[in-house]
Amino acid sequence: MVRCPCCGYSLSVLSSKYVLDYKYWCCICRKAHLQKKVDAVEFRELNRRLRLEDRERINKDYRRVYRNENVDKFRENQKKYYSLNKNKVIESREKYRLKNLERMREYYTKNKEIFRQRQKEWCDKNRQKVRDRNNKWWSEHKHQIGLKRRKAYWKKNTLESYLQRKQAL
Numbered sequence: 001m002v003r004c005p006c007c008g009y010s011l012s013v014l015s016s017k018y019v020l021d022y023k024y025w026c027c028i029c030r031k032a033h034l035q036k037k038v039d040a041v042e043f044r045e046l047n048r049r050l051r052l053e054d055r056e057r058i059n060k061d062y063r064r065v066y067r068n069e070n071v072d073k074f075r076e077n078q079k080k081y082y083s084l085n086k087n088k089v090i091e092s093r094e095k096y097r098l099k100n101l102e103r104m105r106e107y108y109t110k111n112k113e114i115f116r117q118r119q120k121e122w123c124d125k126n127r128q129k130v131r132d133r134n135n136k137w138w139s140e141h142k143h144q145i146g147l148k149r150r151k152a153y154w155k156k157n158t159l160e161s162y163l164q165r166k167q168a169l
């Protein structure tokens with residue numbers, strides 16, 4: 001889309017039988033624009049954007065190459081930066097972690113069915129593994145579970161009956 005060099009509004013193209021060089025019309029400036037001028041502005045803008053993109057890409061590539069070639073130096077610099085800005089680094093890491101967690105949660109709620117399906121398939125494939133894991137967990141938590149059950153049983157039968165008897169008296 002071609003834009004007006006004065007106000008930035010998108011230009012409409014005039015039919016060529018009225019004009020030769022004034023090809024574009026801006027309905028906000030109420031004025032026809034020279035094609036040469038408009039094209040020059042467009043071209044300059046495009047050039048500027050491409051140059052910026054190029055610079056960004058080259059910088060990125062250069063940084064990567066530098067990091068791969070000077071691993072020790074890079075680590076050293078990183079350590080230095082960390083020791084100077086410890087709180088800042090920790091804060092930004094925490095921020096990133098929370099953001100990532102939120103994003104993962106959102107993704108999971110959106111694609112819940114797919115995750116469940118995948119999990120089910122994996123479990124079907126690795127039945128023995130799942131069984132071993134469950135057995136291991138059970139043997140590790142047997143004592144706690146027994147305690148919990150006994151406590152619940154006691155609460156339900158002994159304590160409640162005791163309270164009832166107390167109320168009745």
Ligand SMILES: [Zn+2]
Nearest residue numbers: 004007026029
């Ligand atoms: Zn305009």
